[in-house]
Amino acid sequence: MMQVRKRLCGLLALVLCVGLVLPVHATSIDDAKQKAQELENKKQTAEGEKAALTQQLTEIVKKMQDTESKISEKEDEINKKAAELIDAKNDENDQYESMKKRIRYMYENGNTQFIEILCKSKNISDFLNNAEYISTISQYDRDMLTEFQDIVKSVEKQEKDLQAQYAELEKLQKDLESNKNTLSTLVANKEVEISSLDGELGDAKAKIAELEAAAAEAQRKREEMAAAAAAASKATAASSPVMVSQVSANVSGSGTFSHPCPGYTCVSSDYGYRVQPLPGATARHDGVDFAAPTGTPVYAAEAGTVTHVGWFGTGGQAVIINHGNGMVTWYLHLSAFSVSQGQRVSRGENVGYVGTTGNSTGPHLHFQVNVNGTPVSPWNFIK
Numbered sequence: 228m229m230q231v232r233k234r235l236c237g238l239l240a241l242v243l244c245v246g247l248v249l250p251v252h253a254t255s256i257d258d259a260k261q262k263a264q265e266l267e268n269k270k271q272t273a274e275g276e277k278a279a280l281t282q283q284l285t286e287i288v289k290k291m292q293d294t295e296s297k298i299s300e301k302e303d304e305i306n307k308k309a310a311e312l313i314d315a316k317n318d319e320n321d322q323y324e325s326m327k328k329r330i331r332y333m334y335e336n337g338n339t340q341f342i343e344i345l346c347k348s349k350n351i352s353d354f355l356n357n358a359e360y361i362s363t364i365s366q367y368d369r370d371m372l373t374e375f376q377d378i379v380k381s382v383e384k385q386e387k388d389l390q391a392q393y394a395e396l397e398k399l400q401k402d403l404e405s406n407k408n409t410l411s412t413l414v415a416n417k418e419v420e421i422s423s424l425d426g427e428l429g430d431a432k433a434k435i436a437e438l439e440a441a442a443a444e445a446q447r448k449r450e451e452m453a454a455a456a457a458a459a460s461k462a463t464a465a466s467s468p469v470m471v472s473q474v475s476a477n478v479s480g481s482g483t484f485s486h487p488c489p490g491y492t493c494v495s496s497d498y499g500y501r502v503q504p505l506p507g508a509t510a511r512h513d514g515v516d517f518a519a520p521t522g523t524p525v526y527a528a529e530a531g532t533v534t535h536v537g538w539f540g541t542g543g544q545a546v547i548i549n550h551g552n553g554m555v556t557w558y559l560h561l562s563a564f565s566v567s568q569g570q571r572v573s574r575g576e577n578v579g580y581v582g583t584t585g586n587s588t589g590p591h592l593h594f595q596v597n598v599n600g601t602p603v604s605p606w607n608f609i610k
C-alpha cells in the first residue's frame with residue numbers, strides 16, 4: 228500500500244514536471260514559427276524587389292540594344308554622308324579645274340589679272356572671295372562654283388548634324404551602360420540577401436522541427452506517465468472496497484435496533500469470551516459475527532450519522548455510525564460501502580456489504596455496539 232502510494236506520488240511529480248515543461252516548448256515553437264514567418268516575409272519582399280530590378284534591367288538592356296542599332300544606322304548614314312561630301316568636293320574641284328583652264332585660256336589671250344589671283348588663292352573659296360569683284364569672270368562659272376560650294380556646305384552641315392546625333396546616341400548608350408551596371412549590382416546584392424535569408428529560413432525550419440520533435444516526445448512521455456499513474460491508481464482502488472450504490476432499506480427484528488444483517492442468523496463468533504480466538508486477538512469478543520457471503524447487504528441498526536468509512540485496522544474496511552446519547556455501532560470486515568463519511572442515515576438504510584477484509588478468516592459481519600465507548604452485548608438491542 229505504502230509502496231504503491233510512493234510510486235503514485237513519484238508519477239504525479241513527474242506528470243507535473245512534464246506539464247510544466249510543455250508550455251515552454253509550445254512558446255519556443257510559436258516563437259520559432261513567428262521568426263520563420265518573418266524571414267519568409269522578408270524573403271518574399273526581397274524577391275519582389277529583385278523581380279522589379281530585373282524587370283528594369285531587362286528594359287535597359289532592350290533600350291541598349293535599340294540604341295546600339297540606332298548607333299549602327301547613324302554610322303551608316305555618316306559613312307554615306309562622308310562619301311557624298313567627297314563627291315560634292317570632287318564636283319566642286321572638277322568645276323574649279325575646268326574653270327582654271329578657261330582662265331588660263333583668257334590669260335593666253337592677254338588678261339593677266341586672273342592668273343595672279345588664281346595663284347594667290349589657297350583654295351576655291353579663297354579664289355571666289357578674291358574674284359568676287361571681277362565682273363569679267365563668266366556668269367556660268369560663277370553660278371556653277373556657287374552651286375557646288377553650297378552643296379559642299381550643305382553636306383558638311385548634314386555630316387556635322389549626324390556626328391552630333393551620333394555623339395548623343397553614344398552618350399545615351401553610356402548612361403544606359405551605367406544604369407545597367409548599377410542595376411546589376413543591386414540585383415546581385417538582392418541575390419546575396421535572398422540567399423542569406425534562405426539560409427536563415429532553413430535554420431529556423433530545422434529549429435521548428437527539432438522543437439516539435441521535442442514537444443512530441445514530451446507529450447508521449449506525459450501520456451505514458453498518465454497511463455502509468457492511472458494504472459497505479461486503479462491497482463490501489465482494487466485493493467480497497469469500492470463505493471457501491473445502495474439497496475433499499477430493510478428494517479428487521481423486534482429489538483431496540485433493527486437487525487444489521489437480516490436473515491443471517493448463523494453466529495460464527497458470539498459476544499463475550501471465545502474458545503479459540505485468532506492469533507493476536509483478545510480472548511474477549513466485543514461484537515457478534517454473522518456469517519454471510521461476500522456482497523450481502525449490511526443495514527444501519529438505527530438512524531444516525533456515519534462517522535467513519537474506510538480502513539479500521541484489524542477491523543478491515545469499516546462503517547461506524549453515531550446514534551447520539553453515547554450510542555455507537557460498528558460494522559467491520561466489509562467488502563464495499565454504500566454511504567460516505569458524514570452522511571445521515573435512517574434506521575435500516577443500506578450502509579455496505581459483507582466481506583472479509585482486515586483480521587478475518589472468512590466473509591462475515593462483525594456487529595458491535597458501544598455505549599459511552601464501552602462495548603456491550605448487541606443482543607441487548609437486536610432480536
Ligand SMILES: [Zn+2]
Nearest residue numbers: 514515516593
Ligand atoms: Zn467479530
